[in-house]
Amino acid sequence: MWRNVIGIQMRAMSKSICVLFFFAVLTSFFPLPSSASDTVDVTDIRYWSFPEYTRVVINLTDHVKFSEKRLSSPDRLYFDLKNSRINTEMKNISVGNEMLKSVRAGQFDSSIVRIVLDLEKITDYKVLTLDDPARIVIDIYGQITFSVKKRIVLDPGHGGHDPGAVGRNNLYEKDVVLDIALKLRDILSGNQNYEIFLTRDKDVFIPLEERTAIANSKNADLFVSIHVNASPRSSAKGVETYMLNWTTDEEAMKVAARENAISLKKMRQMNEKEMDILDIIKNDLSRENKRDESIKLAHYIQNNLVRGLNRKHSHIVDLGVKQALFYVLFGAKMPSVLVEASFISNPLEEKLLSKDDYRRELAKSISAGITNYMSKSPEGQTVAGLKKNIAP
Ligand SMILES: [Zn+2]
Numbered sequence: 156m157w158r159n160v161i162g163i164q165m166r167a168m169s170k171s172i173c174v175l176f177f178f179a180v181l182t183s184f185f186p187l188p189s190s191a192s193d194t195v196d197v198t199d200i201r202y203w204s205f206p207e208y209t210r211v212v213i214n215l216t217d218h219v220k221f222s223e224k225r226l227s228s229p230d231r232l233y234f235d236l237k238n239s240r241i242n243t244e245m246k247n248i249s250v251g252n253e254m255l256k257s258v259r260a261g262q263f264d265s266s267i268v269r270i271v272l273d274l275e276k277i278t279d280y281k282v283l284t285l286d287d288p289a290r291i292v293i294d295i296y297g298q299i300t301f302s303v304k305k306r307i308v309l310d311p312g313h314g315g316h317d318p319g320a321v322g323r324n325n326l327y328e329k330d331v332v333l334d335i336a337l338k339l340r341d342i343l344s345g346n347q348n349y350e351i352f353l354t355r356d357k358d359v360f361i362p363l364e365e366r367t368a369i370a371n372s373k374n375a376d377l378f379v380s381i382h383v384n385a386s387p388r389s390s391a392k393g394v395e396t397y398m399l400n401w402t403t404d405e406e407a408m409k410v411a412a413r414e415n416a417i418s419l420k421k422m423r424q425m426n427e428k429e430m431d432i433l434d435i436i437k438n439d440l441s442r443e444n445k446r447d448e449s450i451k452l453a454h455y456i457q458n459n460l461v462r463g464l465n466r467k468h469s470h471i472v473d474l475g476v477k478q479a480l481f482y483v484l485f486g487a488k489m490p491s492v493l494v495e496a497s498f499i500s501n502p503l504e505e506k507l508l509s510k511d512d513y514r515r516e517l518a519k520s521i522s523a524g525i526t527n528y529m530s531k532s533p534e535g536q537t538v539a540g541l542k543k544n545i546a547p
Pocket of ligand 1: 312313319320328381383
């Protein structure tokens with residue numbers, strides 16, 4: 156009776172967080188125990204490499220008593236398994252990540268198998284035993300190096316006593332944009348690299364300056380304010396995306412005046428640099444990279460909106476990326492844009508905006524724009540204070 160075990164396999168973990176490596180420990184044949192001997196065989200040694208920890212699993216034919224010890228210079232952990240055997244000479248499994256250099260296993264003497272973990276830089280380790288099959292699990296913890304988790308604040312405009320623009324068929328901007336933002340949150344939440352916050356998730360009034368303050372207090376990486384447009388000309392239609400800046404464009408000034416709930420006259424004065432607020436804006440625009448990043452973000456969102464909507468609605472007009480002085484974007488410390496997603500004052504677009512699938516299409520397109528932007532923007536710093544997400 157001879158047994159031959161070869162164990163090299165690779166499997167993808169369910170959430171593709173990591174790749175599971177199986178290593179050949181037993182690569183030649185040896186006799187099975189001839190009786191109910193209490194000698195235990197080490198049948199396999201495997202490891203899983205995660206960003207924040209490395210798991211080493213030692214498979215056995217039965218439970219064993221073992222001792223463990225940590226030694227320094229070089230830093231290593233070893234485990235002596237009593238009444239055990241392993242068929243190979245000391246075997247070196249190279250791991251080579253930030254926590255673990257390698258795992259070595261071998262027959263220390265006639266009844267002890269010694270497993271040595273050559274450590275790199277670890278913060279802690281834990282050992283547990285499991286059944287079916289009997290195995291020893293060693294978790295080695297390193298510094299938490301999560302991939303960057305981006306915080307996105309979505310801001311559905313208006314709310315409560317402020318309906319925003321109102322369509323001819325009595326459709327309210329505040330209701331449309333809330334629904335789009337909720338749909339957008341659901342879509343973006345599917346990406347585990349994002350943390351999504353809303354300035355409001357129900358029909359309440361939030362002052363404009365408070366919305367930006369929410370984004371700043373959340374330390375957000377992006378701020379996206381969602382609105383729908385209105386014009387006295389019922390033929391006006393299309394989508395446009397704004398960033399904060401001075402403008403000489405009369406139409407852009409009108410949009411900002413409406414969203415700021417101020418007169419066009421006051422809006423013009425602001426653009427003529429007659430307002431105290433200008434210092435704040437100057438500060439804002441000089442913030443490192445913010446202006447460039449806002450332009451980039453605006454273009455990704457605008458392009459995806461036009462492309463996404465035109466798949467089903469060929470008449471969507473691309474009004475482009477524009478700039479204007481929106482109160483809601485003042486003082487935002489992160490790239491921030493304001494989306495005007497169709498005209499509620501246009502009968503056809505009001506009808507579309509009243510429909511669930513059009514709102515979903517808007518949310519999907521904005522989401523695609525944000526994701527495109529994120530995938531092209533450079534990685535930021537590691538986010539501190541996140542909980543360890545460790546599989547059982
Ligand atoms: Zn609005």
